[in-house]
Amino acid sequence: MPNKMEETPKQEIPTKIGNWHDRNYKLMLLIPLGLLVASIIIISSFYATHGDFFNKDISLTGGTSATIYDKENAEQLKVDLADKLEGIHTREIYDLVTREQKAIIIQTKADGETTKKVLEEYFGHELNEENSSFEFTGSSLSESFQKQLLIAILIAFFFMAIVVFIIFRTAIPSAAVIISAFADIVMTLALVDIFGMQMSTAGIVAFLMLIGYSVDTDILLTTRLLKRDEGSLNNRIMGAFKTGTTMTLTSLLAVTVALFVVSSFSVILTQIFTVLVIGLAFDLVNTWITNVSILKWYVEHKEKKR
Amino acid sequence: MKFNFTWKIWLLIIVLALSLISIFGIPSFEKGIVVTSIEVNSTAFEQGLRQGQIITAIDDKPVSSLEDYSSIMGEKQFGEQSVKTIFKVQDVEIILFSPHLPNITVAEIPATNLKLGLDLAGGSRALIQAEGKKLSNDEVNDLVATVSNRLNVYGIADVNVVPVSDLSGNNFMLVEIAGATPKDLQELISKQGKFEAKIGNETVFIGGNRDIASVCRNDATCAGIESCFPSDQGGEFCNFRFSIYLSEEAAERHANITRDLSTNSTAQGNYLSEKLNLYVDDTLVDSLLISEDLRGIITTQISISGSGSGTTRQEAIDNAEASMKNLQTVLITGSLPYKLEIVKLDTISPVLGKEFINAIVIAGVTALLAVAIVVFIRYRNFKSSLALLLTSFSEVIIILGVASLIEWNLDLPSIAGILATIGTGIDQQIIIMDEAKHSKYLSIKQRMKRAFAIILGAYFTALVSLLPLLWAGAGLLKGFAITTIIGITTGVLITRPAFTDIVKKIEDK
Numbered sequence: 100m101p102n103k104m105e106e107t108p109k110q111e112i113p114t115k116i117g118n119w120h121d122r123n124y125k126l127m128l129l130i131p132l133g134l135l136v137a138s139i140i141i142i143s144s145f146y147a148t149h150g151d152f153f154n155k156d157i158s159l160t161g162g163t164s165a166t167i168y169d170k171e172n173a174e175q176l177k178v179d180l181a182d183k184l185e186g187i188h189t190r191e192i193y194d195l196v197t198r199e200q201k202a203i204i205i206q207t208k209a210d211g212e213t214t215k216k217v218l219e220e221y222f223g224h225e226l227n228e229e230n231s232s233f234e235f236t237g238s239s240l241s242e243s244f245q246k247q248l249l250i251a252i253l254i255a256f257f258f259m260a261i262v263v264f265i266i267f268r269t270a271i272p273s274a275a276v277i278i279s280a281f282a283d284i285v286m287t288l289a290l291v292d293i294f295g296m297q298m299s300t301a302g303i304v305a306f307l308m309l310i311g312y313s314v315d316t317d318i319l320l321t322t323r324l325l326k327r328d329e330g331s332l333n334n335r336i337m338g339a340f341k342t343g344t345t346m347t348l349t350s351l352l353a354v355t356v357a358l359f360v361v362s363s364f365s366v367i368l369t370q371i372f373t374v375l376v377i378g379l380a381f382d383l384v385n386t387w388i389t390n391v392s393i394l395k396w397y398v399e400h401k402e403k404k405r
Numbered sequence: 406m407k408f409n410f411t412w413k414i415w416l417l418i419i420v421l422a423l424s425l426i427s428i429f430g431i432p433s434f435e436k437g438i439v440v441t442s443i444e445v446n447s448t449a450f451e452q453g454l455r456q457g458q459i460i461t462a463i464d465d466k467p468v469s470s471l472e473d474y475s476s477i478m479g480e481k482q483f484g485e486q487s488v489k490t491i492f493k494v495q496d497v498e499i500i501l502f503s504p505h506l507p508n509i510t511v512a513e514i515p516a517t518n519l520k521l522g523l524d525l526a527g528g529s530r531a532l533i534q535a536e537g538k539k540l541s542n543d544e545v546n547d548l549v550a551t552v553s554n555r556l557n558v559y560g561i562a563d564v565n566v567v568p569v570s571d572l573s574g575n576n577f578m579l580v581e582i583a584g585a586t587p588k589d590l591q592e593l594i595s596k597q598g599k600f601e602a603k604i605g606n607e608t609v610f611i612g613g614n615r616d617i618a619s620v621c622r623n624d625a626t627c628a629g630i631e632s633c634f635p636s637d638q639g640g641e642f643c644n645f646r647f648s649i650y651l652s653e654e655a656a657e658r659h660a661n662i663t664r665d666l667s668t669n670s671t672a673q674g675n676y677l678s679e680k681l682n683l684y685v686d687d688t689l690v691d692s693l694l695i696s697e698d699l700r701g702i703i704t705t706q707i708s709i710s711g712s713g714s715g716t717t718r719q720e721a722i723d724n725a726e727a728s729m730k731n732l733q734t735v736l737i738t739g740s741l742p743y744k745l746e747i748v749k750l751d752t753i754s755p756v757l758g759k760e761f762i763n764a765i766v767i768a769g770v771t772a773l774l775a776v777a778i779v780v781f782i783r784y785r786n787f788k789s790s791l792a793l794l795l796t797s798f799s800e801v802i803i804i805l806g807v808a809s810l811i812e813w814n815l816d817l818p819s820i821a822g823i824l825a826t827i828g829t830g831i832d833q834q835i836i837i838m839d840e841a842k843h844s845k846y847l848s849i850k851q852r853m854k855r856a857f858a859i860i861l862g863a864y865f866t867a868l869v870s871l872l873p874l875l876w877a878g879a880g881l882l883k884g885f886a887i888t889t890i891i892g893i894t895t896g897v898l899i900t901r902p903a904f905t906d907i908v909k910k911i912e913d914k
Contacts, residue, residue, distance in 0.1 A: 258869035
């Protein structure tokens with residue numbers, strides 16, 4: 100059968116870019132390094148002032164989240180009940196299509212029964228499963244939730260590192276993958292702190308998802324660079340770059356679109372998607388600058404030795 | 406041009422078909438309504454009607470919708486006399502005689518076998534620990550057994566009580582109830598339920614089957630609301646009374662303790678000097694006068710009373726009935742060995758669930774469309790882009806198929822997991838497409854093998870990073886790990902190989 104689809108001509112990197120990259124790739128490492136140092140400073144200073152790595156919502160501090168299916172102004176309610184419900188936060192929920200208010204979410208550190216009583220008084224009617232949802236988490240449980248999710252991330256990271264080592268069996272390339280994943284997490288966390296986002300258990304899970312997404316492109320890059328021998332090094336990097344950015348950009352686009360759709364509706368999904376958008380954006384930096392530069396350095400060093 | 410289906414593509418098609426069967430069931434032409442819940446002590450239950458059964462006809466009239474059910478049941482004159490109702494369940498007839506509407510809830514046969522989690526379908530969930538004590542595995546199992554029994558005796562159906570543990574080795578009891586939240590849920594699951602009947606300082610009997618032979622319930626002759634009055638503070642006030650039967654041993658104890666008591670004469674009659682005080686969890690709930698003629702007598706039957714109040718008569722009756730049921734439950738099931746603490750309690754309304762699912766579907770579809778556009782722009786190949794989309798879509802169906810096969814309840818974390826899987830799935834398909842285009846001097850088979858090396862690497866890293874989530878946080882986020890693991894495993898074993906073959910075919914042409 101004749102070959103209908105013409106082969107794409109072998110991608111020769113325009114030598115200009117190649118040369119430029121050859122000269123500057125080590126220098127480029129300063130960009131992620133700077134970002135990483137800045138992120139660590141931001142996170143440390145956040146920790147120093149708040150005693151924690153990020154702002155927590157009631158799923159991590161303990162308290163009650165009530166969803167009342169009523170049209171009520173969130174700001175007004177917050178002001179009205181500020182002295183009755185400790186640490187109150189409110190938020191309105193809208194229908195996706197009609198933009199009509201569907202519900203109001205009230206989060207407070209108070210326990211379930213107190214919250215219910217105060218809100219029943221405010222709304223002037225009984226709150227039952229027809230018109231409301233209540234979620235209460237005790238403070239001891241939420242504390243252990245947080246601890247365990249952080250442990251889960253550490254274990255996940257550790258397992259991921261082991262698998263990466265098993266796949267590549269060489270120290271520096273494996274370390275490069277792990278460093279990129281680490282940088283993704285740290286930079287994302289720093290931005291979360293700057294935004295002052297209140298993290299929930301779902302937000303922490305999003306960081307876990309980030310490990311998976313981040314490592315995908317790094318593995319692609321490392322495999323193409325180390326386990327292949329056709330084409331020049333720059334060509335292989337360029338090939339991996341094309342595939343990898345397509346991957347990350349499609350993910351980024353999909354998540355952004357999804358974020359846009361759910362943002363007025365689900366607090367949990369909004370948080371997961373926000374963390375992913377930030378993380379994927381940083382992943383572009385960390386895969387295509389951090390990881391590429393370390394790998395290129397490594398490969399060139401090895402070739403020189405030969 | 407003929408498109409040859411390889412065995413990998415066939416495998417995908419077969420698994421896809423099986424998943425669809427798993428989700429939608431084998432198409433049946435059976436019409437009817439399904440029993441979604443049934444009170445365990447009800448007449449209907451005793452006659453053999455069970456949750457999950459499909460009622461096809463009532464009194465020989467076919468039922469195929471909820472309207473049919475309510476119109477048939479609505480015509481019946483419940484109230485004074487027992488009414489005969491014949492439920493046809495498959496080929497068996499279940500005949501009820503009852504003055505009340507049967508205590509069941511029904512729904513139309515669901516279109517799919519997918520089960521939604523509490524956060525989407527509505528229901529309540531509680532996580533319980535012992536107060537100031539770390540429960541061992543055995544202890545939490547005992548606790549689960551007692552609370553299950555209690556909920557059963559109380560008559561709550563559709564409940565799931567299981568022990569769960571977390572990464573730090575804490576044991577919890579998880580109680581999940583689908584549908585409406587029972588009125589006394591908190592009390593039922595967290596009350597220690599230590600019932601004691603005392604005369605003076607001496608315990609006559611306690612709750613549980615050692616002292617109590619049986620408790621009269623659901624029998625108007627020995628249990629029920631006795632009388633109602635307007636109360637002093639306004640509102641209404643109702644008394645209930647039911648009989649219990651003591652074991653021989655407890656009855657003898659009663660005789661011994663009362664033998665030495667003196668008599669008090671009152672206008673209402675002659676009673677013993679001490680009262681029989683009833684305590685639940687060390688709180689006095691009622692004091693009963695003991696009639697003079699019971700002194701020193703071995704009596705096995707004792708009448709227990711109590712009350713309930715409310716702003717209206719009906720509310721007072723409901724509350725009195727609820728406290729009666731509560732007390733009966735505690736008397737039958739006995740006390741829990743520790744004080745309990747509810748560490749998490751969620752009562753979720755089913756109202757927003759449907760809209761939520763709509764929102765997720767809209768988000769998913771728009772995200773996929775966005776991806777499709779990018780992929781098409783990048784590859785300029787309609788067939789491959791379409792194949793990529795269809796493969797991702799079939800992956801979702803397979804995840805849902807497996808989920809309904811293992812009866813996994815799809816909750817929000819599970820759905821986030823499905824979204825994550827689509828994301829990684831598309832990423833890997835992009836790797837395959839790019840590998841197929843690159844390095845043309847290799848055979849397509851070699852190229853695909855290379856793509857797979859990358860994909861397997863990504864698969865194992867993702868898999869291991871999900872494992873801790875199966876236990877962290879008492880497993881409440883397990884759904885995320887479960888659906889993602891199903892998704893990426895399906896990907897590596899089924900959809901990715903099939904996609905590889907499809908791409909090969911497209912590239913070879």
